Amino acid sequence: QVQLVESGGGLVQAGGSLRLSCAASGRTISSYVMGWFRQPPGKEREFVAAISWSGGSTYYADSVKGRFTISRDNAKNMVYLQMNSLKAEDTAVYYCAASRRGLASGTDSTKYDYWGQGTQVTVSS
Numbered sequence: 001q002v003q004l005v006e007s008g009g010g011l012v013q014a015g016g017s018l019r020l021s022c023a024a025s026g027r028t029i030s031s032y033v034m035g036w037f038r039q040p041p042g043k044e045r046e047f048v049a050a051i052s053w054s055g056g057s058t059y060y061a062d063s064v065k066g067r068f069t070i071s072r073d074n075a076k077n078m079v080y081l082q083m084n085s086l087k088a089e090d091t092a093v094y095y096c097a098a099s100r101r102g103l104a105s106g107t108d109s110t111k112y113d114y115w116g117q118g119t120q121v122t123v124s125s
Helices: none
Strands: 003-007 010-013 018-025 033-039 046-051 058-060 068-073 078-083 092-099 119-124
Touching: 003 092, 018 033, 018 092, 018 119, 033 068, 033 078, 046 068, 046 078, 058 068
Parallel strands: 010 119
Antiparallel strands: 003 018, 018 078, 033 046, 033 092, 046 058, 068 078, 092 119
C-alpha cells in the first residue's frame, strides 16, 4: 500500500506561483509512475501532469504546458508540481496519484492505483 498526502495548496493571485508537494509513505514510489490530476468546481477530474519512474520523462496537459513542471525525488519519496503563471481556470482540488503501469497510460485516471486526499488551489483574478 502507498499512502499519499498533498500539501502546498492555497489562495494566490492570477500570475502567481505555487508549489505542490506529495509525500508518499508505506513503500517506495521509485517503481511508480506519478501523476497530478485536478478537479475544478462542478467539473470532472482531469489530467495535469505525469512523470516516469526515473523522472526522465514527463507529460503535460496542453492547458498547463509551459507553466507547470512535475518533478520527483525518489530518495525522499516525494513528488512536486511547480505551478507558475497561474490563471483563474487553474482553480481546483489537486490530487497526487501513483500508478504501477507505464507512462503511456499516465493521462488515464483509471490506471492509477493510489490517490491522495487532495489540496485546494484557488486563483483569484
